[in-house]
Amino acid sequence: MDQLELLYALQQKDTELQSLREQEENHPLKSEAEELRVALENAEAELEAKRAELANAQAAQKKQETELDSLSRKIKGEEEKLYGGVVANPKELRGLQAEVKFLGKKRDDLETRILESMEAIEQMSADIARLTGERDAKQAKLADVEKKLEQELATLAERIAAVEAEKAELRPQLPAELLATYDTLLRQKHNLAAVKVVGGVCQGCRMELPGQDYDRFKRTDGIFKCSTCGRILVK
Ligand SMILES: [Zn+2]
Structure with a gap:
């Protein structure tokens, strides 16, 4: 994994x-x-x-x-x-x-x-x-x-x-820094810090990712956050 x-x-x-x-x-x-x-x-x-x-x-x-x-x-x-x-x-x-x-x-x-x-x-x-x-x-x-x-x-x-x-x-x-970000988001975002993206839509805030963001997200292997809700996006 x-x-x-x-x-x-x-x-x-x-x-x-x-x-x-x-x-x-x-x-x-x-x-x-x-x-x-x-x-x-x-x-x-x-x-x-x-x-x-x-x-x-x-x-x-x-x-x-x-x-x-x-x-x-x-x-x-x-x-x-x-x-x-x-x-x-x-x-x-x-x-x-x-x-x-x-x-x-x-x-x-x-x-x-x-x-x-x-x-x-x-x-x-x-x-x-x-x-x-x-x-x-x-x-x-x-x-x-x-x-x-x-x-x-x-x-x-x-x-x-x-x-x-x-x-x-x-x-x-998991690396300590990522865990810290995750824990902070968990507290701030109603226990939901890492979410899937389905059909270009963030499953945390249900907003569609802007076209260029979605393209970059698909290409990157690193940490990528939703531009609307700030949650960590997972493929
Ligand atoms: Zn979102």
């Missing part, structure tokens, strides 16, 4: 490296994993909120049941008085009857509310089971994507290391 062929081979390695690094940087699985992480956080928060709601509802129901117990004991006491034959005064008996009726109505209302609470708690438990399932599915999907991403990044890293090694073999074969 002559110098320019070597230089062009080096350019191809640098172009490939850039592409590999872009693939690494902008890997679609990275954004997919990020979206899944956000979705998982939201699912966790929703589940947490539902669990707190359930805990509140259970505490409220426990309170209602305690209330029901004490109300039932009170009713039982009043009924014992009413039917126990201890109270004989008709006025007092009527008062007791009214009290038992009033407390009985209160107990019925409380029992209805407890039943409603139980239904609500049942619904919340079902919601928690559903939300847990959804959260677990998101977790599994994220783990899956992360594993796949890790594998693909490892493959890319291997390929990058291989191309770097190929570059390291090519570079010492």
Whole structure:
């Protein structure tokens, strides 16, 4: 290989490296994993909120049941008085009857509310089971994507290391001065320093070489730069 062929081979390695690094940087699985992480956080928060709601509802129901117990004991006491034959005064008996009726109505209302609470708690438990399932599915999907991403990044890293090694073999074969020019152009010209000329057109800037330039380029064996973009031209 002559110098320019070597230089062009080096350019191809640098172009490939850039592409590999872009693939690494902008890997679609990275954004997919990020979206899944956000979705998982939201699912966790929703589940947490539902669990707190359930805990509140259970505490409220426990309170209602305690209330029901004490109300039932009170009713039982009043009924014992009413039917126990201890109270004989008709006025007092009527008062007791009214009290038992009033407390009985209160107990019925409380029992209805407890039943409603139980239904609500049942619904919340079902919601928690559903939300847990959804959260677990998101977790599994994220783990899956992360594993796949890790594998693909490892493959890319291997390929990058291989191309770097190929570059390291090519570079010492080129004169230092040419390498310095190449490296400067690489930085200045978006990682593209050495380009082919196809049909008189520079493949770096896509401009046609002026007639006399093209003739001189075809004749010369040395370093020839595009008069428009300054890149090193390769036959
Ligand atoms: Zn050019």
